[in-house]
Amino acid sequence: MVNPISVGLLGLGTVGSGVVKIIENHQDQLIHQVGCPVTVKKILVRDIYKERDVKVDSSLLTTNVDEVINDPGIDVIIEVMGGVEETKQHLLRALQQGKHVVTANKDLMALYGSELLAAATENGCDLFYEASVAGGIPILRTLVDGLSSDRITKMMGIVNGTTNFILTKMCKYGSAYEEVLAEAQELGYAEADPSSDVEGLDAARKMAILARLGFSMNIDLEDVQVRGITDITEEDLNYGKRLGYTMKLIGIAHREGEKVEVSVQPTFLPDSHPLASVSDEYNAVYVYGEAVGETMFYGPGAGSLPTATAVVSDLVAVMKNMRLGVNGRSAVAPQYEKKLKAPAEIFSKYFLRIHVKDQVGAFAKITTLFSERGVSFEKILQLPLKENGLAEIVIVTHKASQKDYEDILQQLSDLEIVHNIKSWYRVEGDGK
Numbered sequence: 001m002v003n004p005i006s007v008g009l010l011g012l013g014t015v016g017s018g019v020v021k022i023i024e025n026h027q028d029q030l031i032h033q034v035g036c037p038v039t040v041k042k043i044l045v046r047d048i049y050k051e052r053d054v055k056v057d058s059s060l061l062t063t064n065v066d067e068v069i070n071d072p073g074i075d076v077i078i079e080v081m082g083g084v085e086e087t088k089q090h091l092l093r094a095l096q097q098g099k100h101v102v103t104a105n106k107d108l109m110a111l112y113g114s115e116l117l118a119a120a121t122e123n124g125c126d127l128f129y130e131a132s133v134a135g136g137i138p139i140l141r142t143l144v145d146g147l148s149s150d151r152i153t154k155m156m157g158i159v160n161g162t163t164n165f166i167l168t169k170m171c172k173y174g175s176a177y178e179e180v181l182a183e184a185q186e187l188g189y190a191e192a193d194p195s196s197d198v199e200g201l202d203a204a205r206k207m208a209i210l211a212r213l214g215f216s217m218n219i220d221l222e223d224v225q226v227r228g229i230t231d232i233t234e235e236d237l238n239y240g241k242r243l244g245y246t247m248k249l250i251g252i253a254h255r256e257g258e259k260v261e262v263s264v265q266p267t268f269l270p271d272s273h274p275l276a277s278v279s280d281e282y283n284a285v286y287v288y289g290e291a292v293g294e295t296m297f298y299g300p301g302a303g304s305l306p307t308a309t310a311v312v313s314d315l316v317a318v319m320k321n322m323r324l325g326v327n328g329r330s331a332v333a334p335q336y337e338k339k340l341k342a343p344a345e346i347f348s349k350y351f352l353r354i355h356v357k358d359q360v361g362a363f364a365k366i367t368t369l370f371s372e373r374g375v376s377f378e379k380i381l382q383l384p385l386k387e388n389g390l391a392e393i394v395i396v397t398h399k400a401s402q403k404d405y406e407d408i409l410q411q412l413s414d415l416e417i418v419h420n421i422k423s424w425y426r427v428e429g430d431g432k
């Protein structure tokens, strides 16, 4: 039998336990694919006495990262500990010592992916990170391998399970945001501090990674426009329902010509759109390619075994490269210079809900503002409100530029007849 490949694991929590289980349970399959066994040689944890989901020999556990990274017998480091600055230093040291790296860490890859990939290439090492976006869905390898012959023009993703769980419950059962958030926390779908999920940052990190790969451009986290779900109300969702829309937190990466936009925001989708039926904690990424047309990838975005499947698949890719002697050649430098669209170049339909004084001519003043900028309406609802002689107007526009729309919002808020701009959202999903 050929010598085993030895793995050093940084972390033995939710994902780390799943990795150990898959390596143990699928050993025959791994040997068949890569021609040698895989052993976990050392595992970094914070607390070696903690009770764990998976049984491991206690002699494997250590709290000293050097015992993993400096072990000359370890070929591959699997990083499933989380964290950014310290973790980056650990991985850079591992790469400098010629160890291949597999990570599930989107925070790290969104912030320092380019630097780490450059260090990997410099040291002839592989660095794979499939699990960092949409957990168990093999979307990164699909972009770089399966769709490599195509030109991807747009990706729309539901890439955060927590917010999808919350919005599904709010849309389906009319539950209030706080109530569903508490339920998500109880079920373990949301962290005690949910801000990174509900404010859209987690999804933004994943969209930065997707856009970088899909468009072969150095997209940074700060290039992603981000808006979370905390302001969405029951009224918005009810109006959406009446108009045939479902609300989702959608990451959009769109390329037209040489320019791109990347954003994460609550978005109304037609009920018939495939992403509208992605419910609960599930994730999906909708990809448009010039040649392939529309494709969608759907599955569990998190969880111990689904995420570990992606991690161990990356490990298999490293081992296949080792067998062929081609490690360190997979990362391709971005092909295109980064060119971001200006707000005047980003077009979308918009949903707008406003409260206006219920008086003659009010609606005409509003329509004038839109028509002056060439923005027309696709759908309109107008209802009297019980309070204060106000009326509620809900408008869905045809496509308008973000710049025009923002200017209109500013002008509307200056109008004497406009009492309050209650909400506005992008409307997507017309298939282009």
Ligand SMILES: NC(=O)c1ccc[n+]([C@@H]2O[C@H](COP(=O)([O-])OP(=O)(O)OC[C@H]3O[C@@H](n4cnc5c(N)ncnc54)[C@H](OP(=O)(O)O)[C@@H]3O)[C@@H](O)[C@H]2O)c1
Residues within 6 Å of the ligand: 010, 011, 012, 013, 014, 015, 016, 044, 045, 046, 047, 048, 050, 063, 079, 080, 081, 082, 083, 104, 105, 106, 107, 131, 132, 135, 301, 302, 303, 304, 307
């Ligand atoms: N959970 C998911 O479904 C999922 C999905 C996709 C990606 N990810 C990513 O995968 C990574 C791990 O997530 P997780 O959910 O498995 O986390 P987790 O359950 O909190 O586990 C983290 C593990 O790392 C260890 N650890 C953390 N900081 C450490 C330190 N400074 N020194 C030594 N050991 C340390 C912990 O040790 P102790 O056990 O001793 O505390 C624990 O075993 C994160 O980057 C996350 O974003 C997770």
